[in-house]
Amino acid sequence: MAARVNTITLLSSLHCKPTRFNPRQQYYRSRSRVLFGSQPLSSLGNGAYRCKCSSNGAAEMESFVITTPLYYVNAPPHMGSAYTTIAADAIARFQRLLGKRVIFVTGTDEHGEKIAAAASARGSNPMEHCNLISRAYQNLWNELDISYDKFIRTTEAKHEAIVKQFYSRVLTKGDIYRADYEGLYCINCEEYKDEKDLLENNCCPMHLKPCVQRMEDNYFFALSKYQKLLEETIAQNPDFVQPPFRLNEVQSWIKDGLKDFSISRASVEWGIPVPNDEKQTIYVWFDALLGYISALLEDNEQPDLSKAISFGWPASLHLIGKDILRFHAVYWPAMLMSAGLSLPMRVFGHGFLTKDGMKMGKSLGNTLEPNELVETFGVDAVRYFFLREVEFGNDGDYSEDRFINIVNAHLANTVGNLLNRTLGLLRKNCQSTLAVDSYVAAHENPFPETVEKLVSKAQAHYENLSLSSACEAVLEIGNAGNSYMDERAPWSLFKKGDTAAEAASKDLVIILETMRIIAVALSPVAPSLCWRIYEQLGYSRDQYDAVTWNDTKWGGLKGGQVMAQPKPVFARIESKVEEKVA
Numbered sequence: 218m219a220a221r222v223n224t225i226t227l228l229s230s231l232h233c234k235p236t237r238f239n240p241r242q243q244y245y246r247s248r249s250r251v252l253f254g255s256q257p258l259s260s261l262g263n264g265a266y267r268c269k270c271s272s273n274g275a276a277e278m279e280s281f282v283i284t285t286p287l288y289y290v291n292a293p294p295h296m297g298s299a300y301t302t303i304a305a306d307a308i309a310r311f312q313r314l315l316g317k318r319v320i321f322v323t324g325t326d327e328h329g330e331k332i333a334a335a336a337s338a339r340g341s342n343p344m345e346h347c348n349l350i351s352r353a354y355q356n357l358w359n360e361l362d363i364s365y366d367k368f369i370r371t372t373e374a375k376h377e378a379i380v381k382q383f384y385s386r387v388l389t390k391g392d393i394y395r396a397d398y399e400g401l402y403c404i405n406c407e408e409y410k411d412e413k414d415l416l417e418n419n420c421c422p423m424h425l426k427p428c429v430q431r432m433e434d435n436y437f438f439a440l441s442k443y444q445k446l447l448e449e450t451i452a453q454n455p456d457f458v459q460p461p462f463r464l465n466e467v468q469s470w471i472k473d474g475l476k477d478f479s480i481s482r483a484s485v486e487w488g489i490p491v492p493n494d495e496k497q498t499i500y501v502w503f504d505a506l507l508g509y510i511s512a513l514l515e516d517n518e519q520p521d522l523s524k525a526i527s528f529g530w531p532a533s534l535h536l537i538g539k540d541i542l543r544f545h546a547v548y549w550p551a552m553l554m555s556a557g558l559s560l561p562m563r564v565f566g567h568g569f570l571t572k573d574g575m576k577m578g579k580s581l582g583n584t585l586e587p588n589e590l591v592e593t594f595g596v597d598a599v600r601y602f603f604l605r606e607v608e609f610g611n612d613g614d615y616s617e618d619r620f621i622n623i624v625n626a627h628l629a630n631t632v633g634n635l636l637n638r639t640l641g642l643l644r645k646n647c648q649s650t651l652a653v654d655s656y657v658a659a660h661e662n663p664f665p666e667t668v669e670k671l672v673s674k675a676q677a678h679y680e681n682l683s684l685s686s687a688c689e690a691v692l693e694i695g696n697a698g699n700s701y702m703d704e705r706a707p708w709s710l711f712k713k714g715d716t717a718a719e720a721a722s723k724d725l726v727i728i729l730e731t732m733r734i735i736a737v738a739l740s741p742v743a744p745s746l747c748w749r750i751y752e753q754l755g756y757s758r759d760q761y762d763a764v765t766w767n768d769t770k771w772g773g774l775k776g777g778q779v780m781a782q783p784k785p786v787f788a789r790i791e792s793k794v795e796e797k798v799a
């Protein structure tokens with residue numbers, strides 16, 4: 218299933234067509250005015266954009282808006298939060314390679330009872346606490362090469378303004394009412410629970426802590442009104458929730474009956490005040506989901522909901538963990554319907570990284586430290602391992618031995634060694650200079666076809682969000698390169714006279730072209746490693762940054778190009794326990 222994106226068209230007139238409702242797909246498509254490529258865009262409002270450098274000519278460009286959850290700042294990030302963000306980054310980078318205008322949104326969710334409690338436990342005030350933890354997320358994203366475009370904090374003034382405008386729309390629609398509520402509440406989920414979903418002693422199955430009985434006078438959102446529309450929308454758009462087995466889960470929640478849910482808290486001070494009732498604050502989830510929209514605002518823009526929408530809503534893809542699927546696939550679409558806004562095109566709920574079978578999480582405290590992993594093994598190893606090892610959508614357990622074995626076998630041996638020994642031979646026999654164009658080197662040779670087939674496979678997997686299979690397809694290119702090298706044995710051909718040496722120098726060009734293609738195709742997953750490969754092949758950083766998916770085509774390396782001094786691009790991780798990995 219290919220990624221669905223909203224099409225943004227560059228029109229030669231200033232007029233932009235109004236949003237159009239597509240009845241079959243039940244979401245809105247926008248036609249806006251933008252210039253393609255990396256040119257800056259300026260918003261004209263109403264979903265229209267004007268390129269700052271030119272306004273002539275018609276061309277088509279697609280936009281791709283991807284979000285991670287806004288992480289809760291009750292504690293610093295851990296490998297679980299990093300996992301979603303690394304996956305989102307790989308997808309964003311791949312979509313950029315395809316030439317799309319990508320907006321990659323991440324950020325922090327900073328209101329609610331748990332935050333106030335976490336701050337006071339640290340002897341801090343809530344705002345100081347949020348600043349500290351939000352900074353920790355941003356620092357980690359930098360460590361992990363996360364190429365986000367927008368980082369939204371729900372304590373920002375522009376976000377508060379958007380939440381209040383949204384709340385007022387829903388209120389005007391007649392979907393908010395006041396009532397008393399009594400039920401079992403999990404403080405860690407910040408959610409009332411159904412008794413039937415709880416373990417013994419009313420324990421939350423996720424947090425293993427007993428829920429408390431609570432009674433409150435709250436404002437409620439009339440979720441039940443949207444039951445039918447949600448059912449129909451999801452039935453007509455089976456790709457809305459992915460993977461498919463999560464769609465079944467969502468459909469069964471809806472079928473069980475949707476209950477109105479409380480969207481304010483009388484007992485929580487650390488939150489956005491309910492418009493016209495300062496005694497209550499807006500429920501943290503109602504507030505946080507809107508971060509996906511407020512994030513789209515430019516910093517210098519007036520915080521206006523319609524304007525924010527015009528910058529890129531609806532999102533193409535919400536990437537989340539399965540723990541927050543109900544909020545994204547049931548509550549959020551209903552809220553958007555109520556406010557008359559388009560639904561996101563796709564919600565993908567991936568599985569959990571687990572430790573001893575339990576979800577790794579801040580509340581349980583059974584986390585793995587991504588900073589430590591990066592410090593010990595390097596960013597490429599961390600990104601590659603989790604994307605390659607865990608089939609995207611399913612749960613996955615971490616083991617250090619497995620980590621070391623996988624990255625050594627794949628990145629150090631299959632990719633790094635092949636490059637290094639080829640460059641060594643080229644230096645020894647060809648003064649580190651390519652004898653001919655790679656296109657010429659492979660004349661009448663079937664090898665490029667093998668590579669191109671694997672590239673197409675990788676592309677299809679990236680598009681389907683099968684990130685592990687995408688890595689596998691790229692590594693297969695490396696395996697094919699290694700086999701080619703072993704079969705041809707160019708080191709011995711160099712000793713067998715001029716004709717054989719000429720063939721050997723062509724073989725080296727073929728392997729290096731293969732490495733170049735691997736570097737493009739693996740760059741969404743391991744961007745730093747792939748830059749080092751490009752650098753070894755004699756390219757500049759600017760050339761690497763300008764790479765597109767088209768560069769996976771055979772024929773990029775040219776005769777006369779001088780390679781860098783051979784230097785290992787991936788240092789092998791030393792380990793006591795090592796076994797052979799396929």
Ligand SMILES: Nc1ncnc2c1ncn2[C@@H]1O[C@H](COP(=O)(O)OP(=O)(O)OP(=O)(O)O)[C@@H](O)[C@H]1O
Nearest residue numbers: 288289297298301537538569570576577578579580
């Ligand atoms: N163990 C995990 N595996 C995969 N993703 C995770 C994991 N833990 C958190 N995430 C990601 O973080 C999101 C939840 O963010 P949140 O800030 O609430 O973290 P958390 O550690 O799950 O918190 P808590 O333990 O308090 O529930 C998930 O939807 C998912 O995207």
Ligand SMILES: [Zn+2]
Nearest residue numbers: 403406421424
């Ligand atoms: Zn819970």
